[in-house]
Amino acid sequence: MDGVLVIDKPGGVTSHDVVSAARRILKERRIGHGGTLDPLATGVLVLVCGRATRLARFVSASEKAYDATILFGVTTDSYDVRGTVTARSATRPARADV
Secondary structure, three states: OOOOEEEEEEOOHHHHHHHHHHHHOOOOOOOOEOOOOOOOOOEEEEEEEEEHHHHHHHHOOOOOOOOOOOOOOOOEEEOOOOOEEEEEOOOOOOOOOO
């Protein structure tokens, strides 16, 4: 199969997991993606398949936008929401500083 697939990647899955599943389902070895999403991230993951893998550099160079939710004042042992809380602080940055 030659072409581009736009996947809505769920949280908890790596970009590599999505590529592996697509390879298995489509029976196509030549599949890449236009940029890795963190396993906790959800959103658009562009896959390029077959001869379209040549387009990957253009997909990864395109403009992207991200939305995030940030919790200030909590530190975890893994530096993400899945870790065990190791410290808390009531200090919050001023809106202008963010």
